[in-house]
Amino acid sequence: xxxxxxxxTVGRLPAYLRAAIELAAxxxxxxxxxxxxxxxxxxxxxxxxxxxxxxITGTRGVGYDLKYLVSQISLVLGLTQEWPVVIVGAGxxxxxxxxxxxFADRGFPVAAMVDIAPDLVGSEIGGVPVHPPSELGxxxxxxxxxxxxxxxxxxxxQEAADLLVGHGIRSLLNFTTEVLEVPNxxxxxxxxxxxxxxxxxxxxxxxxxxKTGTGVPLQS
Amino acid sequence: xxxxxxxxTVGRLPAYLRAAIELAAxxxxxxxxxxxxxxxxxxxxxxxxxxxxxxITGTRGVGYDLKYLVSQISLVLGLTQEWPVVIVGAGxxxxxxxxxxxFADRGFPVAAMVDIAPDLVGSEIGGVPVHPPSELGxxxxxxxxxxxxxxxxxxxxQEAADLLVGHGIRSLLNFTTEVLEVPNxxxxxxxxxxxxxxxxxxxxxxxxxxKTGTGVPLQS
DNA sequence: CAGTGTGAATTTCTTCACAGCG
DNA sequence: CGCTGTGAAGAAATTCACACTG
Numbered sequence: 492x493x494x495x496x497x498x499x500t501v502g503r504l505p506a507y508l509r510a511a512i513e514l515a516a517x518x519x520x521x522x523x524x525x526x527x528x529x530x531x532x533x534x535x536x537x538x539x540x541x542x543x544x545x546x547i548t549g550t551r552g553v554g555y556d557l558k559y560l561v562s563q564i565s566l567v568l569g570l571t572q573e574w575p576v577v578i579v580g581a582g583x584x585x586x587x588x589x590x591x592x593x594f595a596d597r598g599f600p601v602a603a604m605v606d607i608a609p610d611l612v613g614s615e616i617g618g619v620p621v622h623p624p625s626e627l628g629x630x631x632x633x634x635x636x637x638x639x640x641x642x643x644x645x646x647x648x649q650e651a652a653d654l655l656v657g658h659g660i661r662s663l664l665n666f667t668t669e670v671l672e673v674p675n676x677x678x679x680x681x682x683x684x685x686x687x688x689x690x691x692x693x694x695x696x697x698x699x700x701x702k703t704g705t706g707v708p709l710q711s
Numbered sequence: 712x713x714x715x716x717x718x719x720t721v722g723r724l725p726a727y728l729r730a731a732i733e734l735a736a737x738x739x740x741x742x743x744x745x746x747x748x749x750x751x752x753x754x755x756x757x758x759x760x761x762x763x764x765x766x767i768t769g770t771r772g773v774g775y776d777l778k779y780l781v782s783q784i785s786l787v788l789g790l791t792q793e794w795p796v797v798i799v800g801a802g803x804x805x806x807x808x809x810x811x812x813x814f815a816d817r818g819f820p821v822a823a824m825v826d827i828a829p830d831l832v833g834s835e836i837g838g839v840p841v842h843p844p845s846e847l848g849x850x851x852x853x854x855x856x857x858x859x860x861x862x863x864x865x866x867x868x869q870e871a872a873d874l875l876v877g878h879g880i881r882s883l884l885n886f887t888t889e890v891l892e893v894p895n896x897x898x899x900x901x902x903x904x905x906x907x908x909x910x911x912x913x914x915x916x917x918x919x920x921x922k923t924g925t926g927v928p929l930q931s
Numbered sequence: 932c933a934g935t936g937t938g939a940a941t942t943t944c945t946t947c948a949c950a951g952c953g
Numbered sequence: 954c955g956c957t958g959t960g961a962a963g964a965a966a967t968t969c970a971c972a973c974t975g
Contacts, residue, residue, distance in 0.1 A: 499966060501913055505906040509888070523934060532890070536968055543936060551935045551974045568909045569916035576908075583810045587803035588904070593888065597905045638911065662915045664907055668729070668813065670752070678914045680907050684808070685817045686725040687884055687900050689788045691858065693721055694898045695882045696789035719944060743956065756946055763958060771952045771957045
């Protein structure tokens with residue numbers, strides 16, 4: 492069912508998808524691996540091997556059909572369905588993300604926010620209502636929420652994670668510096684700005700080009 | 712001068728640093744590679760090899776001295792100096808980042824913000840003054856700014872990057888979905904939330920555990 | 932003939948396993 | 954004796970290079 496799509500490949504798929512969408516918007520019917528790889532910033536052979544591993548095939552002498560490419564990559568990434576999101580923590584970052592249109596556009600509508608501050612509860616931010624944590628269970632149920640985004644202060648991030656996991660959420664995106672402990676049927680990715688800045692400073696200092704996009708802590 | 716510190720190693724250093732700081736805060740004098748690796752979420756042999764490649768040595772039978780560890784990793788990452796930051800784009804995300812204490816705490820003080828909106832210019836956000844783009848040159852000079860953080864709308868992100876690079880900034884952290892073109896003496900890392908969500912949805916859908924923290928697009 | 936798909940070579944990264952030091 | 958440091962094995966990822974096809 493999942494014949495060996497490597498982690499390295501998965502990490503590149505969003506770049507391929509973005510590049511393909513961009514080129515499709517130019518009304519090009521197809522692309523060569525050379526061109527698409529250029530746009531995505533990878534080696535052409537790597538791109539061909541990645542696509543082959545997804546069983547996405549091109550036409551020899553021509554290239555890959557762009558519409559097909561977009562639909563197949565979307566399929567593999569699971570983007571044919573919507574993934575409603577709840578944002579836990581209505582501080583600055585939470586607000587920024589709620590106002591940020593990019594979520595809904597890409598199939599991750601922000602269905603609700605949760606915060607403990609009584610003065611925020613009941614308000615709306617970017618059209619998204621803020622609820623108290625006690626309502627999380629109901630929200631998850633009613634809004635079919637699949638993803639939890641954690642933008643609380645670091646000190647309570649683990650608490651937020653436990654709450655989300657306790658209500659059946661199995662995908663977490665963590666914006667705090669805290670490393671979260673989660674059961675291993677839960678997928679958690681962390682975006683840590685400090686990590687990014689530190690890596691940036693390493694490469695700057697050494698004058699080396701940053702090759703691969705490692706970054707991002709993570710757990711199962 | 713830089714005897715082979717691999718990209719994979721660099722990507723793990725921030726996690727080691729964080730773990731070491733955490734353990735040092737518990738007043739432990741030293742740690743074994745087993746313990747530190749556990750905290751950082753890597754294999755103990757990987758940790759030992761990484762540290763050895765930085766010429767950080769432990770004591771056999773004992774472990775690694777925590778103070779030494781923290782200071783040496785900081786040194787390698789270039790965190791012995793401050794890296795003043797300018798945030799370009801005072802929208803929601805820019806504001807959130809300006810208000811976010813974590814920057815300054817970790818040696819990346821937010822020295823200034825830049826925005827084109829006349830009603831924002833002259834105001835302060837989280838104690839950080841907002842300037843018009845025309846003043847960027849002076850700011851970079853006077854505040855010794857080394858890093859540019861791009862939080863503009865995607866459509867003008869390239870423009871922002873050009874502006875920063877034009878004023879001598881050689882480290883960019885890009886929060887837009889746009890892929891930036893930069894000269895190759897400039898280090899640019901991108902944090903793209905859509906990418907993270909898409910990867911999350913892949914692993915969730917397949918029920919596979921997300922192993923390595925690939926993520927993050929990037930260019931030279 | 933342009934460009935895919937893929938064996939094979941190569942490089943890089945990880946893990947094992949253990950000699951040897953404090 | 955516990956734990957580092959590392960040679961060697963193994964696994965994974967990347968890149969080469971070219972046969973082959975539309």
